[in-house]
Amino acid sequence: MHETPILFGPDEHLLGVITAPQVSPPVPVGCLLMNAGVVHRIGPHRLNVKVARALAARGVVSLRMDLSGLGDSEPARGGGNYRDQAVEDVQAAMDFLERAQGLRRFVVVGICSGAVNAYWTALADSRIVGLLMFDGFAYPTAKTALVRRWTSLHHMSWPQLAGQAWSLARRFITRAHDGEGPDSASASPKQPSREEFRTAMDTLVARGVSVYLVYSHAIKAHNYAGQLRDAFRGASFLRTIRYDYIPHIDHTVTPIAAQREFVETISGWVADVIAVSPQRAPSRTL
Amino acid sequence: MGRSLGAGVFGHAVGMIPFQFGSPGRRLFGIYHPHDQRAGLASAVLLCNPFGQEAVRVHRFFRVLAQRLSRGAVDVLRFDAFGTGDSMGDDEDGDIDGWCLDLRNAHMELVRRSGAARVTWLGARLGARLALRACRPLDNPAQRLLLWDPVLDGAAYLETLRLKHVEALEKSYGPFGPDWRRRLAEDADAFAGEALGFALSPLLRRQLDALDFESATPPPGVDIHVIGNPTDTLLQAWLRGSRERGRPVQFAPLVHNFDWTAEEALNTALVPAEPLQRFMSMLAD
Numbered sequence: 018m019h020e021t022p023i024l025f026g027p028d029e030h031l032l033g034v035i036t037a038p039q040v041s042p043p044v045p046v047g048c049l050l051m052n053a054g055v056v057h058r059i060g061p062h063r064l065n066v067k068v069a070r071a072l073a074a075r076g077v078v079s080l081r082m083d084l085s086g087l088g089d090s091e092p093a094r095g096g097g098n099y100r101d102q103a104v105e106d107v108q109a110a111m112d113f114l115e116r117a118q119g120l121r122r123f124v125v126v127g128i129c130s131g132a133v134n135a136y137w138t139a140l141a142d143s144r145i146v147g148l149l150m151f152d153g154f155a156y157p158t159a160k161t162a163l164v165r166r167w168t169s170l171h172h173m174s175w176p177q178l179a180g181q182a183w184s185l186a187r188r189f190i191t192r193a194h195d196g197e198g199p200d201s202a203s204a205s206p207k208q209p210s211r212e213e214f215r216t217a218m219d220t221l222v223a224r225g226v227s228v229y230l231v232y233s234h235a236i237k238a239h240n241y242a243g244q245l246r247d248a249f250r251g252a253s254f255l256r257t258i259r260y261d262y263i264p265h266i267d268h269t270v271t272p273i274a275a276q277r278e279f280v281e282t283i284s285g286w287v288a289d290v291i292a293v294s295p296q297r298a299p300s301r302t303l
Numbered sequence: 304m305g306r307s308l309g310a311g312v313f314g315h316a317v318g319m320i321p322f323q324f325g326s327p328g329r330r331l332f333g334i335y336h337p338h339d340q341r342a343g344l345a346s347a348v349l350l351c352n353p354f355g356q357e358a359v360r361v362h363r364f365f366r367v368l369a370q371r372l373s374r375g376a377v378d379v380l381r382f383d384a385f386g387t388g389d390s391m392g393d394d395e396d397g398d399i400d401g402w403c404l405d406l407r408n409a410h411m412e413l414v415r416r417s418g419a420a421r422v423t424w425l426g427a428r429l430g431a432r433l434a435l436r437a438c439r440p441l442d443n444p445a446q447r448l449l450l451w452d453p454v455l456d457g458a459a460y461l462e463t464l465r466l467k468h469v470e471a472l473e474k475s476y477g478p479f480g481p482d483w484r485r486r487l488a489e490d491a492d493a494f495a496g497e498a499l500g501f502a503l504s505p506l507l508r509r510q511l512d513a514l515d516f517e518s519a520t521p522p523p524g525v526d527i528h529v530i531g532n533p534t535d536t537l538l539q540a541w542l543r544g545s546r547e548r549g550r551p552v553q554f555a556p557l558v559h560n561f562d563w564t565a566e567e568a569l570n571t572a573l574v575p576a577e578p579l580q581r582f583m584s585m586l587a588d
Contacts, residue, residue: 022321022332022389032321034332034389057362059388062500066389089319089334089366236477267475271500
């Protein structure tokens with residue numbers, strides 16, 4: 018395995034590190050890793066580095082990168098919005114790997130906000146053949162709210178329970194007046210609606226993109242196995258994609274044991290996707 | 304468009320140069336920020352990272368500081384020690400002696416690239432303690448050390464890491480998780496092998512445990528400035544001890560709300576204004 022820092026992009030304003038296996042030639046599909054939140058390209062707890070090196074051991078070239086204005090990358094010169102710029106940045110990474118490594122198909126792996134950027138890129142560029150979203154968009158259900166309440170109540174003393182009961186009663190009354198549903202509390206205004214997400218998943222599946230949606234335990238957003246199936250009951254994409262809820266892994270994958278499991282799971286899935294990926298040469302945009 | 308930048312690639316066409324240096328078995332990642340050539344070179348600065356999550360927390364601060372200094376007359380080198388950041392090695396490969404060696408190699412790389420006659424090391428937390436220890440055996444050492452909130456008591460630091468690790472677990476998994484607090488109180492070895500998502504080898508723990516207050520002796524012939532909280536009693540005692548040993552250290556009080564050892568999910572990288580201004584004024588000349 019060897020690593021090479023690069024500057025790339027239209028103004029060479031993006032910074033990344035290529036991790037390549039010793040084997041030559043490497044497998045013909047590359048992997049892209051990016052920022053989670055504002056943590057620079059190494060990822061929370063250096064997870065991107067660990068995933069990149071595990072992938073190299075499986076013969077896969079990867080590029081971990083800072084998006085424009087994050088980590089060590091300069092802001093982009095254009096005045097585009099954040100989402101479009103993120104897609105352009107990841108596309109610039111693919112362009113670079115195509116020229117430097119001859120790679121024309123890619124798997125994109127994102128954690129948290131990285132999952133969101135990976136999602137938009139996968140929809141915009143047909144070179145993406147695999148999409149992994151760790152703690153991406155969450156769609157709480159009525160059961161999510163119940164699990165949250167039960168978890169809280171289960172650990173309370175009697176005085177705390179009494180206070181909670183009063184608080185719940187007040188909130189119930191307020192919600193009834195406001196018409197708020199039980200599962201709308203965690204919805205981000207930036208995330209696609211359920212219908213938009215369902216359509217996007219159908220589109221990716223129809224294109225042959227392998228999708229893996231992984232969720233850690235998040236008490237408000239995703240807190241039980243099968244939540245995704247409940248949120249999209251009957252959706253055809255559920256028969257094709259892989260979905261896992263892993264309650265013993267936290268959002269930033271803090272315990273070392275959890276990191277080992279995470280790295281093994283992610284790198285194994287990427288290797289599987291590459292093994293079944295068709296040997297076609299897709300066009301750049303859709 | 305794009306360039307790969309291996310060791311030995313020089314050039315001032317871009318604002319920063321990412322590269323690798325060090326021996327084949329110990330390749331280190333660095334980013335060199337060459338000064339603005341219109342300003343002429345005045346000095347060079349080597350930035351020394353703290354440990355683990357603290358290094359993640361300070362990354363953006365060091366980047367902004369490096370960028371601002373290099374817009375003037377100062378060359379700056381940032382780097383990741385072995386087993387950290389983008390450098391080779393796993394978490395468990397990191398140890399104090401090796402990191403001191405990395406620091407000296409980074410210093411020589413900075414001198415080689417910049418040609419600067421005057422070099423300052425700025426170390427934060429454990430990076431400050433490493434700087435104190437590593438600057439002695441060099442032929443052409445740094446002329447000045449700036450030590451920001453240095454770790455003076457390694458054993459106490461390990462205890463802080465254990466406590467912060469449990470706080471991070473509680474924050475990540477919720478307060479109703481396993482009995483972490485009880486294990487922390489009853490078992491001195493609990494959570495000793497990891498700290499906020501970064502592994503500590505038994506060797507590193509032993510080395511940190513041995514970093515006592517008394518052994519933090521200021522080296523002779525180096526201008527040392529400590530930047531820290533004036534209410535830090537351990538720091539003040541160390542400053543007094545240094546004076547009594549005839550190795551006076553200058554103290555610059557700096558109170559800030561930058562929580563070094565925190566795991567606050569993903570959106571907490573900070574560039575606190577006052578430390579930035581303070582270090583700019585100390586380093587930009």
